[in-house]
Amino acid sequence: xxxxxxxxxxxxxxxxxxxxxxxxxxxxxxxxxxxxxxxxxxxxxxxxxxxxxxxxxxxxxxxxxxxxxxxxxxxxxxxxxxxxxxxxxxxxxxxxxxxxxxxxxxxxxxxxxxxxxxxxxxxxxxxxxxxxxxxxxxxxxxxxxxxxxxxxxxxxxxxxxxxxxxxxxxxxxxxxxxxxxxxxxxxxxxxxxxxxxxxxxxxxxxxxxxxxxxxxxxxxxxxxxxxxxxxxxxxxxxxxxxxxxxxxxxxxxxxxxxxxxxxxxxxxxxxxxxxxxxxxxxxxxxxxxxxxxxxxxxxxxxxxxxxxxxxxxxxxxxxxx
Numbered sequence: 001x002x003x004x005x006x007x008x009x010x011x012x013x014x015x016x017x018x019x020x021x022x023x024x025x026x027x028x029x030x031x032x033x034x035x036x037x038x039x040x041x042x043x044x045x046x047x048x049x050x051x052x053x054x055x056x057x058x059x060x061x062x063x064x065x066x067x068x069x070x071x072x073x074x075x076x077x078x079x080x081x082x083x084x085x086x087x088x089x090x091x092x093x094x095x096x097x098x099x100x101x102x103x104x105x106x107x108x109x110x111x112x113x114x115x116x117x118x119x120x121x122x123x124x125x126x127x128x129x130x131x132x133x134x135x136x137x138x139x140x141x142x143x144x145x146x147x148x149x150x151x152x153x154x155x156x157x158x159x160x161x162x163x164x165x166x167x168x169x170x171x172x173x174x175x176x177x178x179x180x181x182x183x184x185x186x187x188x189x190x191x192x193x194x195x196x197x198x199x200x201x202x203x204x205x206x207x208x209x210x211x212x213x214x215x216x217x218x219x220x221x222x223x224x225x226x227x228x229x230x231x232x233x234x235x236x237x238x239x240x241x242x243x244x245x246x247x248x249x250x251x252x253x254x255x256x257x258x259x260x261x262x263x264x265x266x267x268x269x270x271x272x273x274x275x276x277x278x279x280x281x282x283x284x285x286x287x288x289x290x291x292x293x294x295x296x297x298x299x300x301x302x303x304x305x306x307x308x309x310x311x312x313x314x315x316x317x318x319x320x321x
Contacts (some may be wrong), residue, residue, distance in 0.1 A: 005102065006281040007239060011050045011306050014096035015042065016105045017057030020085050021112025022067045022078040023150035026258040028294025035293045035305045038215055040143040044309060048317050058092060060085055073166065073173035080294035082149045083167040086115035093119025093285065104312065107289035110137055113243050120241045120285045121178035127239040127284055128183045132248045132273055134261040136189055136196045141165050143195030152183065160199065181205050185225040187273060188213065188248035190263035191261045210263055218269040222276045225251065236280040242315060243287040244309055256296040256304035274314035286315050
């Protein structure tokens with residue numbers, strides 16, 4: 001068990017608040033970052049022995065104002081805004097990582113994953129991505145049924161066919177994609193579009209759906225995921241970027257999110273993933289996405305916010321004993 005992260009031995013974390021909702025159509029997810037901070041997240045991390053840097057939420061006000069004016073490109077909704085915010089987030093994550101502080105990004109919708117993972121890979125090019133989500137978020141602009149770009153970040157990260165489109169190709173062209181298919185593992189999938197199933201199979205991407213979680217148990221699934229990205233049983237050396245969408249959890253656990261799907265991870269299964277990744281000592285970044293306090297009654301929103309904070313604490317070293 002790691003006492004301190006291998007890549008951030010000083011236990012310094014930079015909290016990056018990203019109040020952004022342009023990757024999907026439901027308002028309110030932009031209030032997620034502030035709700036997590038107001039729930040005491042900063043002091044909670046300090047209580048775990050971390051030096052916490054937080055200077056307020058990232059200033060996207062100028063870009064957010066453009067959402068209403070951002071015309072579709074093909075089926076893509078808000079493409080210019082999503083692209084620009086992702087580009088900015090990538091730069092911020094990269095800067096903090098290079099300065100020796102682990103980036104912790106609070107969303108906002110999961111389109112932000114394009115920026116967060118890009119920033120991590122610029123500093124840790126050998127890093128693997130563990131994407132915990134009910135959805136694969138690997139549609140391309142050619143396969144997405146909705147055009148909502150929070151369902152597409154992984155395809156852009158991989159530079160898949162169909163992603164060589166403006167404005168994204170101006171700063172993250174497919175020919176320079178930093179992420180490889182054998183560097184991605186999904187945990188918790190249960191709502192996957194037909195086009196995404198085809199993409200996952202054609203690219204031989206490792207995915208553990210809720211079927212595998214039920215079959216093997218979460219402990220075995222996490223071990224298999226880590227064995228896969230490390231290239232050997234029991235090896236735990238490769239840097240890990242964890243991108244956690246709260247809709248990976250069952251709606252009975254985390255109800256206040258934009259695209260809930262029944263049959264998800266339990267409270268303990270979600271926390272185990274975070275605890276196990278911290279124990280490897282190789283975690284280099286975390287995203288906590290899609291907390292939307294506006295969608296539910298106050299009690300359900302507070303429950304989701306509290307669980308978001310709890311998942312983060314588990315990924316930063318909190319244990320049951």
